Amino acid sequence: MANSKWGALLVAITATLILAGCTTAPRTSPSSDKPVVLTTFTVLADIAANVAGDRLTVESITKSGAEIHAYEPTPGDIRRAAHAALIVKNGFGVDIWFDRFTDELRAPKVVLSDGITPIPIASDAYAGKPNPHAWMSPRNVEIYVDNLVAAFDRLDPAGTDTFRANAATYKQQLRAVQHNLVTALNGLPANERALVTCEGAFSYLARDAGLTERYIWPVNAEQQAIPRQVAATIAFVRTRRVPAVFCESTVSDRAMRQVAGAAGTRFGGILYVDSLSRPDGPVPTYLDLIRHDARTIVAGLGGAVDR
Incomplete structure (x- = not known):
């Protein structure tokens, strides 16, 4: 049963990716003319929304309360990714489940942990691999914010001043929480x-x-x-x-x-x-x-x- 379900999912995903590659995918939200930024999980969506302000529509693939480490994308998730203007992921392996389905998509991607020195996992089967939970340090999230500003600038150059002002305000809040x-x-x-x-x-x-x-x-x-x-x-x-x-x-x-x-x-x-x-x-x-x-x-x- 599990194998047949997985096989059906792969067929649906393949069809979605083929369709995405052969058509001009809309890059804005159906309810507005704002570009859609799609993040892999809710924590990233909230951080991104604080930087984006009202210039971009930020959404999360996973829902509130989801276990993100072993998440299995659905055909609907892949369709959403195919229609996104930007895909935002954490990196360090926590959202690798999405890579294999989005590598061929035309939407640009940003890895928020880029520039962070990882702490290696100390034990068991994952020993030596990067601990993916870099967002649990507000200091690290300031780097996430810088990576978002750079990506948003490329996506919406007219919003540069807004993104940078929002980032400065959010960094002050991050420092207060850290303190x-x-x-x-x-x-x-x-x-x-x-x-x-x-x-x-x-x-x-x-x-x-x-x-x-x-x-x-x-x-x-x-x-x-x-x-x-x-x-x-x-x-x-x-x-x-x-x-x-x-x-x-x-x-x-x-x-x-x-x-x-x-x-x-x-x-x-x-x-x-x-x-x-x-x-x-x-x-x-x-x-x-x-x-x-x-x-x-x-x-x-x-x-x-x-x-």
Whole structure:
């Protein structure tokens, strides 16, 4: 069943790509005359929208709450990409699932992590590969913003002043969020300066905030915790007397709750990484995501953070 479903998807995608290559694809939103910028996931869409302002229509391929590591594009996704004026991706392998279907499309593409020095994944099958979650550092997102400005300038030269003004304003907000996060964590004692999560998605945030990172599995493409991973995490939490552990919103927290129980510590709450929430949820924007995670981490580890 799975193979036949995948085969049908490939046939539909091939037909879509052939059609896209043989016709003049519209480059604007059906509801407006603005060029469509299509991002691979919601976090990138929000960052891009802050730079684009009202000059471009920014959309995300994946929806709020989606697990992005193993996402399988649909024929509808490919049609949207074929009609986009610009495709925006993160890079570092997190959205490689889309590359094989968009390589032949005429729309220009921008990789937002270009110019960022990656932190390598430390363990398991992904050891040595770039940790893809560079957006979890607001400092890195300033580089994302610069890459967006350059791409938007090429797409809409008349909007250059708008893009640069929006970028300057957004960078100020990014720096404020970064400052509040680091300041709130500075006073924690050594044993509390450890961030233990389900996925190794916080390497950049941990680096910025001076935290030691530990996780059960390196990336969410392999969500099934094995006994060795769980045992190593329990041992770390016990040895360091870490006051709380956490898990991400897009995966089950069952394994981490097992760690908390065995290590005699608390489950500190849910963190957001790969996806924003719906507009009425806790993290409708990227800045809200960082603020929420900062509050949750600091509350769990024993401090307080500015809003």
